[in-house]
Amino acid sequence: MKTKNTKTNKLLLIVIGLIVTANPISMSAFQRIERKLTVGDMKKELKSLTPSKEQQAAKQIEVKKDGIKYNGIFIPKTDSSEYKVITVRLTVYWARGGDTDADSRRMRSSTGYTLKQGDSIAVDPRIIPYDKEVIIPNVGLVRAVDTGTAVKNKVASGGKLPVIDVFFVNKSDAIDFADTHPNIVKVAILN
Numbered sequence: 001m002k003t004k005n006t007k008t009n010k011l012l013l014i015v016i017g018l019i020v021t022a023n024p025i026s027m028s029a030f031q032r033i034e035r036k037l038t039v040g041d042m043k044k045e046l047k048s049l050t051p052s053k054e055q056q057a058a059k060q061i062e063v064k065k066d067g068i069k070y071n072g073i074f075i076p077k078t079d080s081s082e083y084k085v086i087t088v089r090l091t092v093y094w095a096r097g098g099d100t101d102a103d104s105r106r107m108r109s110s111t112g113y114t115l116k117q118g119d120s121i122a123v124d125p126r127i128i129p130y131d132k133e134v135i136i137p138n139v140g141l142v143r144a145v146d147t148g149t150a151v152k153n154k155v156a157s158g159g160k161l162p163v164i165d166v167f168f169v170n171k172s173d174a175i176d177f178a179d180t181h182p183n184i185v186k187v188a189i190l191n
Contacts, residue, residue, distance in 0.1 A: 037073045039082040039190065043133065046141040051118050058140035063186040068135065083188040088164045089157035090136070090185055092178045093122065097171025109146035115167045122146035122165035128189055135188040138181045139166055
């Protein structure tokens with residue numbers, strides 16, 4: 001009986017040793033598996049978030065000429081990509097707080113949409129067509145629904161870059177954003 005128990009114990013120790021030895025290999029192999037993400041997946045994820053969570057997620061967006069980095073995952077730009085990357089000058093506009101136009105005060109865009117913070121931008125429709133979705137770092141997924149003379153004339157960029165005007169409800173939030181975020185950024189225009 002003693003011999004049988006010893007053999008069983010040795011076999012058990014060998015199995016445990018194999019499991020312990022194999023476990024780090026399995027974990028490192030698991031860690032090398034990268035999550036694949038498409039622009040469509042990112043768009044779907046951003047749309048599913050509450051506005052405050054989308055604002056947090058937007059801080060994790062980086063648009064580069066060769067792709068988009070979102071939550072540490074890089075989505076490379078290819079010939080068949082679902083987006084186009086351009087460099088723009090970001091500006092801000094608002095509904096409340098003075099120094100705004102009558103349409104913005106009524107939260108009405110030039111295309112008839114109701115302006116929404118975190119969702120609406122003004123663009124030159126010759127560069128970014130109306131109703132296109134745009135991914136902007138620190139802003140998130142927004143829609144081109146408005147325009148203005150200063151935007152079309154590229155006033156903020158001295159005529160050099162396209163201008164995107166990001167809508168805010170309150171002037172104080174708009175100014176805070178403008179003062180704390182880069183004003184020249186790459187954006188992704190979704191197809």
